Structure formats: structure tokens, C-alpha cells
Amino acid sequence: xxxxxxxxxxxxxxxxxxxxxxxxxxxxxxxxxxxxxxxxxxxxxxxxxxxxxxxxxxxxxxxxxxxxxxxxxxxxxxxxxxxxxxxxxxxxxxxxxxxxxxxxxxxxxxxxxxxxxxxxxxxxxxxxxxxxxxxxxxxxxxxxxxxxxxxxxxxxxxxxxxxxxxxxxxxxxxxxxxxxxxxxxxxxxxxxxxxxxxxxxxxxxxxxxxxxxxxxxxxxxxxxxxxxxxxxx
Amino acid sequence: xxxxxxxxxxxxxxxxxxxxxxxxxxxxxxxxxxxxxxxxxxxxxxxxxxxxxxxxxxxxxxxxxxxxxxxxxxxxxxxxxxxxxxxxxxxxxxxxxxxxxxxxxxxxxxxxxxxxxxxxxxxxxxxxxxxxxxxxxxxxxxxxxxxxxxxxxxxxxxxxxxxxxxxxxxxxxxxxxxxx
Numbered sequence: 001x002x003x004x005x006x007x008x009x010x011x012x013x014x015x016x017x018x019x020x021x022x023x024x025x026x027x028x029x030x031x032x033x034x035x036x037x038x039x040x041x042x043x044x045x046x047x048x049x050x051x052x053x054x055x056x057x058x059x060x061x062x063x064x065x066x067x068x069x070x071x072x073x074x075x076x077x078x079x080x081x082x083x084x085x086x087x088x089x090x091x092x093x094x095x096x097x098x099x100x101x102x103x104x105x106x107x108x109x110x111x112x113x114x115x116x117x118x119x120x121x122x123x124x125x126x127x128x129x130x131x132x133x134x135x136x137x138x139x140x141x142x143x144x145x146x147x148x149x150x151x152x153x154x155x156x157x158x159x160x161x162x163x164x165x166x167x168x169x170x171x172x173x174x175x176x177x178x179x180x181x182x183x184x185x186x187x188x189x190x191x192x193x194x195x196x197x198x199x200x201x202x203x204x205x206x207x208x209x210x211x212x213x214x215x216x217x218x219x220x221x222x223x224x225x226x227x228x229x230x231x232x233x
Numbered sequence: 234x235x236x237x238x239x240x241x242x243x244x245x246x247x248x249x250x251x252x253x254x255x256x257x258x259x260x261x262x263x264x265x266x267x268x269x270x271x272x273x274x275x276x277x278x279x280x281x282x283x284x285x286x287x288x289x290x291x292x293x294x295x296x297x298x299x300x301x302x303x304x305x306x307x308x309x310x311x312x313x314x315x316x317x318x319x320x321x322x323x324x325x326x327x328x329x330x331x332x333x334x335x336x337x338x339x340x341x342x343x344x345x346x347x348x349x350x351x352x353x354x355x356x357x358x359x360x361x362x363x364x365x366x367x368x369x370x371x372x373x374x375x376x377x378x379x380x381x382x383x384x385x386x387x388x389x390x391x392x393x394x395x396x397x398x399x400x401x402x403x404x405x406x407x408x409x410x411x412x413x
Contacts, residue, residue, distance in 0.1 A: 209390055213398060216344075217405060223257050223337045224409060227326030 032180060037172035044168020048156030049222060051136035052167040056215055058132025059174050062125045070121055074111050077120060081110040118182050125178055159225075163218055170214045177208055237362075237370055238378040241354055245346035252342015253335065260341035261406065262322035263313075267348050268403035270312030274305060274352065275387060275396040281308070298363035305356040313349050324410060348386055355385040 291300040328334035
């Protein structure tokens with residue numbers, strides 16, 4: 001391999017990556033979206049459309065749940081944090097539960113600042129993404145086939161893998177749609193004008209419809225494949 | 234009087250139940266003409282209205298909005314009726330058993346409901362709710378209704394490009410139907 005990315009640091013609207021040796025490249029947000037999508041195209045191609053569909057479902061669920069109940073979840077996470085701290089300190093069976101209770105009440109919440117809130121939402125998003133990954137693996141069972149001295153999971157057929165690649169691109173885009181606007185604006189404090197950020201936001205807002213359209217098309221194709229409506233090899 | 238979004242959600246749920254009973258391949262056969270109907274309305278609405286105006290001159294009358302809405306409504310109802318009634322464009326095959334099949338059936342029904350009822354609501358909104366004269370709607374819209382209006386089928390694609398999306402999906406369904 002000619003180059004290997006060693007360090008990546010966000011800077012302004014772009015990402016500066018130091019490549020092995022002296023070569024330095026700057027990746028702009030639009031390229032980042034392409035990078036995200038390209039990465040997930042490969043994942044989708046390997047996993048196939050049925051497994052990738054589970055990830056799409058969990059990503060969409062994550063979008064909806066964070067949009068509707070993001071603040072409520074943050075509040076509950078803080079409450080559970082305080083409850084667990086109270087419990088760990090002895091709770092109501094401690095020698096002086098009133099003192100521990102007062103300490104817990106006055107304790108600063110786990111998620112307080114804007115950065116912590118963004119990190120919490122991204123952690124939830126990541127957790128749901130991983131759940132989708134696991135759900136797809138459990139739901140779509142593949143037999144083990146012998147290769148050489150070992151066994152590997154049988155790959156899906158070509159049609160399913162190609163559709164998986166398309167859905168993978170959609171997933172990559174949706175993940176970029178969630179992650180990038182939360183990461184890039186954080187650097188606005190140090191850079192006064194970041195035109196690329198608005199470019200990327202506009203680009204993603206325009207293309208989220210295309211992503212949704214692609215999901216609808218793939219669901220229709222999957223449905224027809226499942227009904228025997230499209231001949232499969 | 235129930236809020237307008239209650240009617241919308243109820244009707245979409247009814248379509249979902251119908252989809253559940255009729256199954257996914259049959260519902261997909263409904264999606265196809267509905268999409269083309271929506272395409273015709275978006276693309277040729279002004280020509281359609283000009284044609285209707287020649288039949289009955291309603292331009293400039295106090296009931297113009299109400300009449301235009303009824304033209305759109307009758308057109309959509311006609312498209313929906315021919316989609317469900319008689320010889321339909323069913324995609325052959327039977328849906329998979331179990332939860333996957335059930336979700337496909339309900340999902341396709343809900344999607345059709347979203348297209349049909351969403352289109353009717355879109356034109357109601359475009360024409361500033363002409364049914365208020367009949368006492369069927371009292372402004373203003375609730376927060377939920379305002380949020381739902383932004384997600385109606387004609388409002389989701391970028392400005393002025395709804396027809397392209399409807400046509401693209403419709404043509405894709407035709408190709409899939411022929412591939413059968």
C-alpha cells in the first residue's frame with residue numbers, strides 16, 4: 001500500500017491527514033462524506049443487503065429517537081447516574097443516608113455541557129448502530145463453508161451483495177449526516193469563517209431525500225425478492 | 234371537531250390495515266398508478282385546471298379554491314379507485330411468512346396511505362384549506378400538523394423536483410413489473 005493514514009486532526013472545515021512520510025493531504029467535508037460512503041459500500045458489499053437493512057433500520061430508529069427523545073434520554077441518563085452514585089455510596093442502608101443523599105443532590109450531572117451532550121448522543125447513535133450490526137448478524141444466518149483448513153461464513157449472492165453495497169452507501173451517508181454536523185461546527189470557535197461546513201450541511205440536507213429514496217427502492221426490491229417476484233440466481 | 238392530523242393518521246392506518254389484508258405484491262400494484270397520478274398532478278396541474286376551466290368557468294369565483302381542491306380530490310380518488318378495483322397491476326408472488334411478511338404488508342399499505350392521503354392533505358394546505366367553509370377545519374394547524382405538513386410526499390423532495398422523484402419510482406416499478 002502506497003500510503004497509510006497515520007494521524008488525522010480536524011481543522012476548520014476540513015480534515016488534515018498526515019500520510020506516511022512527509023506527504024500531507026487535506027480532506028474537505030464533501031470528501032469525508034464520500035469516504036464514509038465508500039467505506040460502508042465495502043461493508044455492505046461483504047454483508048449483503050439483508051444484513052445491511054438491519055443497520056439502516058437501527059440508524060433510522062436512532063435518528064427518530066434522538067430527535068424526539070434526545071433531551072429526555074439525557075435527563076434520564078443523569079438521573080440514573082446520580083441514582084447509581086447514591087447506591088454505590090451505600091444508598092438507604094448507609095450509616096448516614098441523608099448525608100449521602102445531599103451529596104448526590106448537589107453533585108454535578110454526568111452530562112452537563114454542550115460537548116458532553118453531543119458526545120452522549122453520538123454514543124447512543126453508535127450503540128444503536130452496533131445493535132443493528134449484531135441484529136443483522138443474528139437475523140441473517142449464513143452457513144459456514146470450508147476454505148482451506150478453516151471455515152468462513154458463506155458470502156451472499158452477487159445481487160444481494162450489490163444491493164448491500166448501495167444500502168451501505170446510504171448507511172455511510174446517514175452516519176455522515178449525523179456525525180459531521182456535530183463534529184465540524186465544534187471547530188467554529190477557532191475558525192471564524194468555515195464555508196465548507198455550510199456547504200457540507202447543504203449537501204447533506206439535499207441528499208438525505210436521495211438516501212431516503214434509495215431506502216424505499218431497496219425495501220421494494222427486497223420485498224419482491226422475498227415474494228419470488230424477481231428471479232434470483 | 235378532531236384535528237386534521239387525526240384524520241390523516243387514521244386514514245393512513247386504515248390503508249395500513251388494508252395492506253396487511255391484501256399483502257405486499259398487491260399493494261405494490263396500487264403504488265404504481267398512485268405514483269403516476271401524483272406525477273400527473275404535480276406536472277400537469279395547471280393544464281388540468283385550464284381544461285376544467287373551459288368546461289366550467291370557475292377562475293375568479295369565490296369558490297375557486299374549493300373547486301380546484303375538489304378537482305384534485307376527485308382525480309386522486311379516481312386513481313385510487315382504479316388502483317384497487319377490478320383488474321389491477323398486481324405483482325405476482327406471495328409475501329414471506331412470519332414477521333417479515335407482516336411488516337412488508339403493513340408497510341406497503343401505510344406507504345400507499347401516505348401517498349394518497351398525503352397528496353390530498355398537500356393540496357388542502359396549498360389551497361389554504363378551502364374546506365373551512367364547510368366547517369370541516371378550524372385554523373391554525375397544531376404543532377404536530379405543521380410538522381407533518383413538511384413531510385407530505387410533495388414537500389419532501391427538493392423544491393420543484395417532486396415530479397422527478399415520483400416518475401423515477403414509478404418507472405422503476407414498471408421495470409420491475411415487466412421483469413416479472
